[in-house]
Amino acid sequence: MIHTSHLVKQFGSFKAVDEINLEIGRGEIFGFLGANGAGKTTTIRMLCGLLKPSSGEIRIDNLDIIKHSEQIKHKLGYMSQKFSLYPDLKAIENLQFYAGIYRVSFEPALKRLEPILEQFGLSSILKTLTQDLPMGYKQRLSLVAALMHDPPLVFLDEPTSGVDPQARREFWQVINDLAQSGKTIIVSTHFMDEAEYCHRVIIMQDGREVALGNPAELKQEYGSANMQELFLKVLGVSDAKL
């Protein structure tokens, strides 16, 4: 589904992303882990066409992301790190807008997403102004908005920051279901417990890959009891430092 080779992003003299090579398959939940500034968001922004790589190649469904950007944009849904629905629009109006700019008819799309709306408890608040919703609901609404056009590839940049643990679990339940239905999910997070939900993760530091693989296998390889420990070990940080 996604292929990158020698992906580099340079801002002036600062290399935000340095030689990232990925091969992500269909239906996979792929996690980006790393501290703030490790290059997760920059990589995701390049993968969904928001940033142009300084060098290297990105292919999505075997299409070059620069040459076929128009075609690729239809295939991907994106939920940015910053909450980015319109606060002065009602929840349903936000969804209508995203259906509109992807040129899908709203009613069928809403019908298709009904199970998720139910699961998220959003059905009853569709007429509410988005600014009046609690943070957890806003995040869920963002995810639904990103799914309006039924994209096979979904990018979630820190989707659960600022959300309570219970809501996070529900959120991941839906992500899991989406992957099971065949969607490819790219997610970044700094919650190590969430990494367990991913099929594979890449741990990044200073724009480079420091570890890549299945969470269980990585834990075994590094002899760590949990992801938190693994993360610190991989980055070469002792517990005391954090």
Added chain:
Amino acid sequence: MPSFSRIRAIAEKEVFHILRDSRTLVIIFLMPLLQLIIFGYAMNMEIRQVPLLVDDLAMNSSSRALVDAFVNTDYFQLVPKEAGTLQPDELFRERRAQASLSIPKDFGASEHRVLLRIDASDPNSAQMIQNYALGIVNSTGIQTDAGIDLRAQILYNPDLKSSFFFVPGLIALILVMVCALLTSISISREKEMGTMEQILVSPVSATEILFGKVIPYLVLGLLDALIILAVGMLLFQVPFRGDFSVFLLFTFLYVLTSLCLGLLVSTVAKTQQAAMMMALGMTLLPTLLLSGYMFPISSMPVILQKLTYIIPASYYLQIIRGIMLKGNNIAQLYQAGLSLLGMSVLMLIVAARRFKLRLS
């Protein structure tokens, strides 16, 4: 090929913003009204009720006829008699008199000269007082001292009412300011809030975004123009001699030009603050100074005259003054209209090319 349904999705969303955001409504409705009232009453360039001290040594029918001619206008009022005991210079200094008229003893018989002294600490008013006084003296049929009988015929605004001059100008000024603000803020707000990122990920093209933003504000801009026109006519009794449909057509073009200017600003400005500053900077002073609103273009240095070609208001001023005061028709205005259309298209193309579909 831009998709109509995408443009509509963006335009509809924009309408929700407009209806729910009180700030936009303030820009659209309150700002123009306040400006009209403040500018309208503060920038009054007429003279009215100038305190005139009369020293009539003749006291005959001719001198009385002359004094009556002054008093019977709205422009002058007599300084009350009791103040006459003071020296004229003192009255000028205390601003109790702005002009004095001295009529010599044998006025009307052997003497034809009268002396008009004017306080010129405000040269503009002094100039106007002199013109008015000359006009009054001429109208009485009495020759002035040099014996020159000057008769100017003043067209379109025979009373030289300054409201005739500033109301059309204000329509031009307010529209360009408001419209440039609206589009530039609307786009920079999306950049600031991060919602633009979400739009950029989608297959929407720059042209679709720009059209979707312009269309709702075109309607609003026209509505704004009508409000300013109506209030201007009501408060300041400005005539409207032309055809209303001509007004709508050309105002549409001007609003479009102004909105496109805002779009252009938004391709440069990253924050709402910056957009606001730039939009105001590019419209307020250039329109005031270089459009022919305050200073006639023909009396500007050649370089500045060339510069007025890129000021949208310089075209619209010809148009709006032409329609309101002279009753111009399309044939007399189409060149100015085409210039506005050309500017809009050019700015739209540049904005679409500069509009980045990626983050920087």
